[in-house]
Amino acid sequence: MIEELKSSLKEKSFEEGLRFVANQYPGKVVFSSAFGQEDQAIAHAIFKNDIDVKVFTLDTGRLFKETYELIDQTRSRYKKPISVYYPNTANVEQLVTEKGMHSFYNSVASRKECCFVRKVEPLKRALEGASVWITGLRSGQSVNREEFEQVEWDEQNKVIKYNPILDWTYDQLLDYLKENNVPYNKLHDQGFISIGCAPCTRAITAGEDSRAGRWWWETSQKECGLHQLKTA
Template identity: 50%
Template sequence: MAKVAATDETAQTASDPSAPNRVIGRLRRARADVPGRLIFTTSFGLEDQVLTHLIAEAGLAREVSFATLDTGRLFPEVYDLWSETERRYGLSVSAFLPDASSVERMVREQGINGFKASQEARKRCCFLRKLAPLDRALAGAAGWITGLRAGQSEARAATGFIEHDLQRGLTKINPLHDWSREQARLVAQDLGVPVNPLHARGFVSIGCAPCTRAIVPGESERAGRWWWEQDAAKECGLHVGDDGRLVRTRTAEVAL
């Protein structure tokens, strides 16, 4: 497993103008310390857009593979932003789609919106449309860059900069782990980062269109995901499992 050097970095405040440069330093350090292929999975959300910008600023756009999980049920605004992002930064984001025959069988058996019938049905849909494509996207990668933040939910509170995905045998890199959403918003604004217009309409965490709604003041960031379910974790399984813990990972012993 790759070893990443320790630093004296601490959590940044929303008003800290040096925060983007510190993230650039984290990205460069991860590139230097994690041998092999690095892949950044983006959903084109606020954090992922900021990271895309900073990866480009770090001069790593050709060193990192960009990938997204196209579930087939994304908002039109996501596809527009996808195209704009590729054009803006001169890069290509590879799409990983679900297996067509598996999705066809699921729709036959539970209906096009059958995922609302039960949590089991919803998790089946998430597995086919997201988890299985993610495994294909990460195949052969040494490091996985994400836009996870510890403040996104209680389930993600333990998120650190460097984690080891024990099952996949790769290093998970979360350069924005100690940022707040407000900090990400301000940095995106200051740097002119293209963002999804749905954010301005209250859509904070954006997933598949049928499974995402806007939130109201006072609700948690992920309250708009699968809102008909009572499970407070609000996760699809990419990062947090059924027990509400970060899946298949342990945090590396580094000070960041």
Template identity: 55%
Template sequence: MSFTSTANKEISDLQQLIEAATDIPSALHAIAAAYPGQVVFSTSFSWEDQVITHFIFSNQLPIEVFTLDTGRMFPETYSTWSSTLQKYRQPITPYYPDATSLQAFVGEKGPNNFYESVDNRKQCCHIRKVEPLQRALRNKKVWITGIRAAHSPNRHDMTQVEWDGSNNLVKYHPLLNWDTDELTAFVHNNNIPYNPLHDRGFVSIGCAPCTRAIKPGEDFRAGRWWWEDADKKECGLHVHAN
């Protein structure tokens, strides 16, 4: 079977499971049953990710929840992580940067070299996020994410199920078409722990040195890598490869 036919079949199979489900928890349950031990969800403890974590943990679904701890996160993010563990009493697996690679990178270029060039920033993202993600996704079949179309212009044309050629698996974005009001209402109505930075104008929260609150009227992603041109604002985690 060719790469294209394999990808198309995986996408089709997943779409059928989702379409047959009555809601997101049911879809997640069906996916977990169809791919036992091969479904993972990545959380950064954002509004979106907390909602999906709630679906997984509240329904005791056999889906591994993991996070990428870059070592440069906000204290509020770590507090949200702790609050989530306290509420649901279920594990969240952390993945860390390779110590040797990170030590060499920071030793050569300094701790804040990502401000100096796009290449440096992308190298930092690769060491702290992309390579750990690759380890987390190794030998998995389905990667669940909290991506929404509102996150950035290049995500408006995304589909809820897509093939990730970089990691050789299918991605499922259950909240792709949720709007922000729907999202925040669900969080509050279900008493889900959330990052308090969201109340201070931070809408997309990553590493502390690379994230700021957005100003009224600014784009959703304006607070990420604000010193760079808008068309460069991706870290390499989500590469569209349909």
């Protein structure tokens, strides 16, 4: 199944690939957007071409004001629905009551616990019933993601993961956004390349990895648990 899909997508363009996958799994393809530059490029292709893909986002409750503004701007631009999934209220209440508002600064384990409550668990609900999960991952985002494949099986969520722009360079991405006048988060103009929750994201400096601004106080793999890393 995976190999057949890889082979079929090999000679297709970015937008052709999205449509092909949607046609192969009608009503069963979803796209998760965090409203970063990569995600906005994919959302543009889906919405502009009326491709049958459900677009959703995870609202952790700790996003930047600029991110919320971009969600509304994107809805207004394309006149298309965007589903929003929130963390389980009881789980957030328990986490904050027991460990405080900023427990994620205490350790990598505590940070991952927060990410699980606010992102991983809602993602599982968002993926229910889906056969294919489209993401905006690029191999150039970090060393962690260099080994990801364009099409792969996500064992954690029991779904095919399709990373259509995995091989794009950052310059290719910027060119696509500019050529198509795609709305983007204004924080990108202030050095924020990878944008997550407000308390966990800072701008990066010249020469830093694009994800260096995520959980900057850690020397971890800079992942939240949504995307499983390859293991030797």
